[in-house]
Amino acid sequence: MTRIVHLTDLHFGFHRQAMVEPLLERIDALRPDLVVVGGDLTHRGLPGQLAQARAFLDRIAAPVMCMPGNHDVPLWNPVARTFWPFAGYRRLFGPSLTPVGRAGDVRVMAINSADPYSWQRGKIRAGEISRVIGHVDPIGTNIAALHHPLQQLPRVDKALARRATEALSRMEAAGVQVVLSGHLHRWAVDELLATGRHPRVLQIQTGTALCARLTDRQNEFALLDIEGADLRLERHMAPMQAMAFDPPQVGQYSRASGVWRRV
Template sequence: MTRLLHLSDLHFGYEREALVEPLLDRVNAAGADLVVVTGDLTHRGRSAQYRKAAEFLRRIEAPLVAVPGNHDIPLYRLTDRMMQPYRRYRRAIADNLEPIGHVGNLRVQGVNSVDPMAWQRGVLTAAQVRRVTDHVDPSCYNIVALHHPMQQRPEVDKALMRGAPEALALFELKGVDVVLTGHLHLWFAGAFLGPEGRPLLQLQAGTALCSREDDRQNEFAVLDFRDEELLVERHVAPMDETGFRPPELLRFVRTNGLWQPCQ
C-alpha cells in the first residue's frame, strides 16, 4: 500500500487560523508517503502570505509536491502578473512549477494550470499534455496534480479551464489513472465516472484552510492505493466546529481498467 495525502486551497492570508495547528497535526499523523498540494497556497500572492505558506509546508514531515494556483500570482499588479507572475512562488516555495513525485507504486506529475492572461480560468497547453502522456509509467499509478478541474458540474458558474476536454481525453487514452484538483472549494470524488465506470478517476478537493464562510467547511483527503483498490479518507472540519470530525470513507475499485465506486 502507498499513502498519498491531498491538500488544496490553503489561502494563507485568509486562512482559518485556529485550524492551522489541527491540520498540521492530522497531516503529520497520517504517515503519508507523499503530500500533494494543488495550488492556492496564498490568497493574493503577497510576500507575507508566502512566508506563512512556506513555514506551514516546512513543518510537513512527508515528502511534498506542490503546484501553483491562480491566487498564487498577482491579481492587481498587472505588470508583475504579465512579466514575472511566479517570482514570489519560486522564491518561497519551489523553482519547479511542475514537479514530479515518485513513491512506491505512485508517480505524480504536477502541472501548472495557471493562466496569467486570464487570472481565474486556467489553461492546459498541448506541450503540457504531451509532457504528461509521454511519461506515463505502466508499472505505476499515474497521477496528475493541477489546480483547475478538468470537468465541472452544471451548477458551477466558473468557466472551465481552456484545453480541459482535449487534455482529459488524451489522459484517458494514454493511461493516466487519477487526477487531483482543487480551485472550486467543492468536494467531488468520482462524480464523473458514469454508470459503467471510467479509466480515469477525478478527485476534486475542497479548501483546506480558507476562512470564507460560504465554504462552510475545510477539508483534506488521504488516499490509500492497494492493488486495484483505492480507499479515500475525507477529513472535514465544519466552520461552526472546533476541529476535524472522524474521517468519512469512500472506496473505489478498478475492474477491467474502469474505476467504479464500491459501497
C-alpha cells in the same frame, strides 16, 4: 500500500488560523508517503502570504510537492503579473512549476494550470499534455495533479480551463488513472464518476483546506490509500464553526475491471 494526502486552496492571508495546528496534527497522524498541494497556497500572492505558506509546508514531515493556483500570482502588481507572474512562487517553492513526485509504485505529475492573464479561468499550456503522458508508468498508478478541474458538474458556474477536455481525454487514453484538482472549493468524486464520460479516470476534486470563506461550509482534505488497482479514499472535514477535524468519510474504489467503480 502508498498513502497520499491531497491539500488544496490553503489561501494563506485569508485562512482559518485556528485550523492550522489541527490540520498539521491530522496530516502527521496519517503518516503519508507524499503530500500533494494543489495550488492557491495564498490568497493574493503577496510576499508575506507566500512566506506563511512556506512556513506551513516546512512543518510537514512527509515529502511535499506543490503547484501554483490562480491566487498565487500577484493580483495588485500588473507589471509583475505580466512579466514575471511566478517569480515570488518560484523563490519560495522551487524553480519547477510542474514537479514530478514518486511514492512506491505511484507517480504524481503536476500541471501548472494557472493563467496570469485570466483571473479565474485556467489553461493547459502547449506541450503539457505530452509532458505528462511522457511520465506515465505503464505498470504503476499514475496521478495528474493540477489546480483547475478538467471536468465540471452542471452546477458549476465557472468556465472550464482551456484545453481541459482534450487533456483529460488524452491522459485517460495514455494511462493516467487519477486526477487531483481543487479551485472550486467543492468536493466531487462520485458525481463525476457517475457521468460515465471518463470511466478510467477517478477525478478527485477536493475542497479548501484552510480558506476562511464561510460559504465554503467546511475545510477539508483527502487521503488516498493506493494498493494496486484498489484505492481507499478518506475525506477529512472540519465544519466552519468547529476547531477540529471529524472522523473521515470513507469510500472504496477499484479499477480491477478496467474502469473505476465504487465498491
